[in-house]
Amino acid sequence: MKRILTGVKPTGTLTLGNYIGVLKNLKHLEKEGEMFIFIADLHALTLPIESEVLSKNSIDITCFYLAAGLDPTKSHIFLQSDVHEHAELAIILQNYLYMGELSRMTQFKDQSKKLKDNAIGLGIFTYPVLMASDILLYDVDTVPVGEDQVQHVELCRDVANRFNKRYGDTFIVPKAQVNEVGKRIMSLSDPTKKMSKSDPKGDIFLLDDEKTIRKKIMSAVTDLGSEIKYDVENKPGVSNLLTIYAALSDISIEEAEEHFKGKGYGDFKKEVSDVVISELIPFQERYKKALESKEYETALKEGAKEARKVASKTLERVKNKIGLINLND
């Protein structure tokens, strides 16, 4: 059976970008294969974060996974830090990735630009090593992610191929799986920038109430002219709203353009708000239920157990290949 893995970093409140890029599709993917879905809590430590915030965000993300329709009896939902093999494999894999490769990563370049040299933690630099370990431990075929993570998955493929070449087949080489519509949702206040939880200007948050969502979309930056047309270069604001509408209505961009032909920006934004609200309000209800019932606790305990079964076997295989002796079994 096909295996699928993805993760979200609990650094802030999730956005509509995270939802459209990944969360929305998880329940469909559950029908395609065995899912390993985790909260990348060790990755969250790469930027300064308060301990209470990290714990709360981790629980929230688990509840978001449940609200997205994942069935914890089928999919394995777990905390990265609950499966020590992630950290252990990262220590091994770091020797097969090079400084040059890591310094070319866009995420590293963007995030380190915002920090003073003496405040750039080593973890931001080695981030893709841990991410490659997250993926390779589970022998997965596909990794559903937004476009911004594709470069990291490519690097994971490189290290897997490099390792396999040196030691013989050890890792399955996974592929990134990116949605055609909605792979990069942009900020509503600056549609040339990605909607991002680490730079929350112009974000719609998954827990925003109806009034806030409507206000944010109605005041979203649009472009000169009045035509509702998908043209990222000349009409980035309109193109972004069209993408949001198309992704949440499960239609193509062309169908969305056709739908809005002859309409004005006011009606357009109202309909985009309606579609976002009718997706997020029931989602929020399911999130609250998962939080209040503490359903997340059982999900995380069971998920970690299942994840460890697979991860420990892979790590053992790697250790054997590279000559680390195990006399304990």
Ligand code: TYM
């Ligand atoms: P993170 O937490 O930044 O984002 C979670 C997922 O949401 C996608 N995403 C978006 N998609 C569309 N439009 C946007 N504006 C947008 N913003 C975010 C991201 O691409 C991602 O798929 N490094 C990862 C977490 C991670 C991971 C992994 C993912 C750690 N290990 C192994 C997959 C496999 C991250 O920081 O995602």
